[in-house]
Amino acid sequence: MAQPNADPSSIDFAALNLLRVVHELGSFTAAAEKLNVNQSAVSYTIAKLRACFHDPLFVREGGRQVSTDRCEEILARSLQMLGMLDEMLQPDAFEPGSATQNVTIACNYYERVLLIPALVSAIRREAPGMTVKVINALGDGHLRLLNREADVLIGPFARSESGFHSRRLYAEEYACLMDAAHPLADTALDIDSYLCLNHVLIDYGGGWQSAYLRELEAAGHRIAPVVVAPSPAGLATLIIESDLVATVPRRLGEWNADRLKVADCPFPGRFDVSLVWAAHTNASAMHRWLRDLIWRVARR
């Protein structure tokens, strides 16, 4: 017979459950009966836990095994863990058809216009009982994931730090949006003619800089905007029948291309639109369903 193994990682759930039963019954012998094992097996396991935690855990007081304070602390966590084990053993089922949860999606103007309508309609079709909330990602969407304010983040955000996962939805680039009657509407723009245009600059604020601007400035150029707007909302009305030109993501341009012309931009500033989520939602069946749905919608 050897001393029990004092390596804490050798503690198994049976040992935690035994701790629970001993605590409940206040007796090793009674616990042994309840667990259908020999009393010495209980003593053995308790001895092992005692060695692991460097605490007697139970002491005899007036004919009863009474727990120490340390034991109570350990027991509290043990109960949690036993509960988690039960959850683990139960596969995480998610039925879109009967789900009534809420999903919160963090994104910005671009995604609200181009993705959210189709996404909401897909969610309502597959999961009629669920509700959708859309919040602004601004520049710190990652924080909203960490704070659990949002379930997913959609946007031009690369997977930044650890603690996040991401999936690329598609590639996007910038293009020029101008009135169909603009003098340069039918010529390919070279760098010089692009730079001299009457630019509408979308400045979201918060230090965010569009990829085409980074590319342009990296090449040593600069544009002098005529109009600065905080978002592309109402942009079409602004440009139509004017000589203004806005540089916007191509799909956003094409979205209101009825009477506007979308032209290649000499600084395309290619970027990826990605789906980002926090590691703690990675395993959840609901979140997996949601992410898959978003992926399918974005691919269409």
Next chain:
Amino acid sequence: MAQPNADPSSIDFAALNLLRVVHELGSFTAAAEKLNVNQSAVSYTIAKLRACFHDPLFVREGGRQVSTDRCEEILARSLQMLGMLDEMLQPDAFEPGSATQNVTIACNYYERVLLIPALVSAIRREAPGMTVKVINALGDGHLRLLNREADVLIGPFARSESGFHSRRLYAEEYACLMDAAHPLADTALDIDSYLCLNHVLIDYGGGWQSAYLRELEAAGHRIAPVVVAPSPAGLATLIIESDLVATVPRRLGEWNADRLKVADCPFPGRFDVSLVWAAHTNASAMHRWLRDLIWRVARR
């Protein structure tokens, strides 16, 4: 070789950690190296987890072990549990300087007068954030320990049953307290003259009998008290400028010996003042600190 045990309660933390490492490295072989075990031990444990969760957990895809969704789910909880284990393993640390707990001390009049003031001041000095509560021990201080109403018990209580520990603080004996002008104040008291004094008897009630009385009665004597009081409070005022004599523990007599005389008692009824605590607090860091502090204060 047998099949691994598919009972989920036989899963230990080493298995959860192994799952984590396999997931991280995407390879059983690499995980085995990192964990300093044989590759077949890794296979064995994974086989066991597979049987417990009824899921392959890892499937080979393009030369790499890719985790299943279920595996991610299980892993997420496993990581939490490993974190909780680490918390549980934290030794019971106690920092007097930053502690904010309460300590409850059970004792009686004698200790409240002679020990508690110095003890409270020592606690406030070493542990300014802690609070102290003093409760009456009466005759059943042991029960208060068992019921967790008190952390320690101080008094003339020998270690009684098992389930308790005790430490002797110092020896004490009874002495006679009388006015300095009492006729017998300057003579040594013999048994007869002692018995004939006008006694003040302190009767705490509850069946408690002072040691000098037990000694006196064991010798076949008896005293007829003139005054019976339930506690020594106000005793000095009672005795001063009277012919009354009280038999009290010597240190208690000396405590108000300004104008009173303390004389040897022919029945000194020697006893020990002890510190007593319940077995369930024996290992606790806070209680060890408290007991050591009490010992240091009592020794001064």
Next chain:
DNA sequence: TACCTGCTATCGAAAAATTCGATGGACGCC
């Protein structure tokens, strides 16, 4: 296609951990 290489599953044997049944000592209860 055939070979080579790296990886996992499985085997029998060996080692380690756990359980069993029995016993001894401590303690509470008559």
Next chain:
DNA sequence: GGCGTCCATCGAATTTTTCGATAGCAGGTA
């Protein structure tokens, strides 16, 4: 003081885990 209950401990038996070796599988390469 004797009796019965309870836990710790012992040696043996049993079960679980690990080891070392090898077979089988898949991917990449000639």
